[in-house]
Amino acid sequence: MRRLLYILPLAVFGIIAAYFVAGLDPARDPSAVPSALIDRPAPSFTLDPLDPARPLVVSDDLRGEIVLVNFFASWCVPCRVEHPLLQQLAQEQNLPIYGIVYKDQPDAIRRWLHDLGNPYAMVAVDPDSRTAIDFGVYGVPETYVIDRESRIRFRFAGPLDPMTIDEILLPLLAELRE
Amino acid sequence: MIVELGHYALVLALLVALVQASVPLVGAARREPAWMGVAVPASLLFLALILIAFLALMRAYIVSDFSVANVADNSHVLKPLLYKIAGVWGNHEGSLVLWVLMLAIFGAAVAMFGRNLPATLKARVLSVQAMIASGFLLFTLFASNPFARFDPAPAAGGDLNPLLQDPGLAFHPPLLYLGYVGFSMTFSFAVAALIEGRIDAAWARWVRPWTLAAWTALTAGIGLGSWWAYYELGWGGWWYWDPVENASFMPWLLGTALLHSALVAEKRDALKSWTVLLAILTFAMSLIGTFLVRSGILTSVHAFATDPTRGLFILLLLVIAIGGALALYAWRAPTLGAGGVFRPVSREGALLLNNLLLVTAAATVFLGTFYPLFLDALGLGTVSVGPPYYIATFVPLMLPLLLAMGVGPLLAWKRGDLAGALSRLVIAGVCALIAGIAVWWWKSDGPFMAGIGIALAVWIAGATLVEFFGRIGFGRITPRDTLMRLVHLPRGTFGMTLAHLGMAIAIVGMTGSSAWKEEHIAILEPGGSIAAGGYDYRLDAVTRIEGPNYWAYRAQISLLDGDEVVALLMPEKRFYRVQRMPTTEAAIRTTGLADLYAVLGDPNGEGGWTVRIYHEPLVPWIWGGLMIMVAGGLVSLTDRRLRVGAPASVRRVAEAG
Secondary structure: OOOHHHHHHHHHHHHHHHHHHHHOOOOOOOOOOOOOOOOEEEEOOOOEEEEOOOOOEEOOOHHHEEEEEEEEEEOHHHHHHHHHHHHHHHOOOOOOOEEEEOOHHHHHHHHHHHHEEEEEEEEEOOOOOOOHHHHHOOOEEEEEEOOOEEEEEEEEEEOOOHHHHEEEEEEEEHHHHH | OOOHHHHHHHHHHHHHHHHHHHHHHHHHOOHHHHHHHHHHHHHHHHHHHHHHHHHHHHHHHHOOOOEHHHHHHOOOOOHHHHHHHHHHHOOHHHHHHHHHHHHHHHHHHHHHOOOOOHHHHHHHHHHHHHHHHHHHHHHHHHHOOOOOEEEOOOOOOOOHHHHOHHHHHHHHHHHHHHHHHHHHHHHHHHHHHHOOOOOOHHHHHHHHHHHHHHHHHHHHHHHHHHHHHHHOOOOOOOOOHHHHHHHHHHHHHHHOOOHHHHHHHHHHHEEEHHHHHHHHHHHHHHHHHHHHHOOOOOOOOOHHHHHHHHHHHHHHHHHHHHHHHHHHHHHHHHHHHHOOOOOOOOOOOOHHHHHHHHHHHHHHHHHHHHHHHHHHOOOOOOEOOOOHHHHHHHHHHHHHHHHHHHHHOOOOOOOOOOHHHHHHHHHHHHHHHHHHHHHHHHHHOOOOOHHHHHHHHHHHHHHHHHHHHHHOOOOOOHHHHHHHHHHHHHHHHHHHHHHHHHHHHHHHHHHHHHHHOEEEEEOOOOEEEHHHHHHHEEEEEEEEEEOOOOEEEEEEEEEEEOOOOEEEEEEEEEEEOOOOOOEOOOEEEEEEEEEEEEEEEEEEEOEEEEEEEEEEEEEHHHHHHHHHHHHHHHHOOOOOOHHHHHHHHHHHHHHHH
């Protein structure tokens, strides 16, 4: 029994090393993220807007529209990487993007949007992360495509990249718009 | 020619290291003094060869020899001399050479000053050290050769990343490496002890100075890096929980634990196998930190995958070094023996609690840092956890640690008297309570945690001073005797007192800056002003200036206290020509109680400029506290007991005297 205790560090290290090996595999496709919610109705939510002058952000408002829901935070470096792509998407595709703030201070988000530009049609705050939990968010950034019937059609964990946008997101949008 | 000489020196060094890794080890097993003796000249020769290689590379940088690919990629003719030199270690290949150089210096130090080490232990330590060096040299020569040539040679060079062209960062990596490599020494001692199958107080006494030296260098390195991020990135923050920062913070946390557990191993002959494990883990964190962050596995998985040879090599090195050491540990540690027994309430108990909390804290940081990697490996995408995670997990672990930090030094070895210790600390407790309530009352709109942070800092400072004055008998015995006790106090005690006080001061700084920081952003035309923290910041003018390898906009901002100009702040926005990269140079004026921090942003095209002003209360205390901690480490290093080494020779000195 005591003996096992001494082997424990080696065993833990073995598991960690296995993860590192997996991290090296060039064939791995990090964008392949299954979600239990694909093709299911998006969770409903009612959130406070970042800009107090605007109305509450309610999930029913999304109905009848194809929207992108993007979870983000100012402390998140990958979000910074993704940001210009979102701006491009919003402008070129005329696509409303709903931003939901993940574990962050409203002031920090305002500053962030002021410095980097604001691609979002609406920004909502999610103070107790309820909505993020309902969506099954792993971390930020994370992006969902929601169709006109309010169903989740696509989910992407991590920063969007030009390849995913061109090869998956845009064809999907074209299909949904038909 | 000299470049090739450097390259050959590296190859020769590898051969020497391979000899040093094997011959003394076999010699120690067979008790052959001649074989064991090989280790000493080999480590000196190794140092000489690495020094030649390092100087050859440095020369290539100084004379801007762009036929060397590494120089061409990272240097430029117009770069100031300091940054040409710093450029040697400002890139992957060169920094590996610096790492090996440090390793060689430490190895040679053991070879030269380790005369009173048992012969077998010394041979084994130097052998293990040479194994690490061989691994690094193989990696350098086969996967990251700094002496690779370019043909034809480019005319100008790609220049060093402008963010790195800064005095703070020029010295940050060498200090950090000194820390990491110092832990390689404790690792070597740990592995040698496992091979030896024996750990005694003399071993622990030998490990302590290396741990202390490594810890001191790492503390200074982290402080310098944090300071650099604070003034160079222009975001007004000093810690971002960034993977690169965490990579140096994890070995620091474990190294701090090791520093304390080695104390128990030395003084009480207890916690021996735990100390060995910590020594292995601390170096493991140094390795994982340097390599995985460098390889880009965390910031961008794809960058790592693009060079599979390098990635695999890194992993192989990690698995052999750490896996091997842990396997050895699993096999040999049970034979090391339990050592002295102690009650839970005792100095040992307090140090064990310190260890458990520090190790848990390091584990939470590890989990947060590698969470993206773990998720990614499971096919769940690359996402990151940020400050909210660390505030929720790391901070709660620190609170009991800081509370215990006040009590621990007052407990006796073996069996402590908690009630007695606490009764001596009543005054510290009362002061802490008053400070906490005062802060809470004075800044009632601020966060509640601010009061707790300040109270804890006062508690630690108070308890440390109570312990110190109690030790010199202040007020209990005659002033003359007190003075005598003060003079004869071991340097190690001074070191501990300083380091703990430094920690208290740094905590005040961290609390103040996270709780009461003010941030203002506005577009100002010349003559306009921003009010922050009781001062007015008036933009006077923005002019264009020329630097050696950049041009810049420089703003002149008058700092006004009422109508009186207190200071002129000159923040710059620089554009480096070769790398086409802008950097911000914040202007910081410190009052000792707060930093007044101004950053110049972009012009709006209509004569206005974005200006950001941060009022950073108590931030100077962070740097002050860290400097005091480093001073504590240095004072402790001069302790006579550490220089004398093994207890056997202490006796000899005593008899001679």
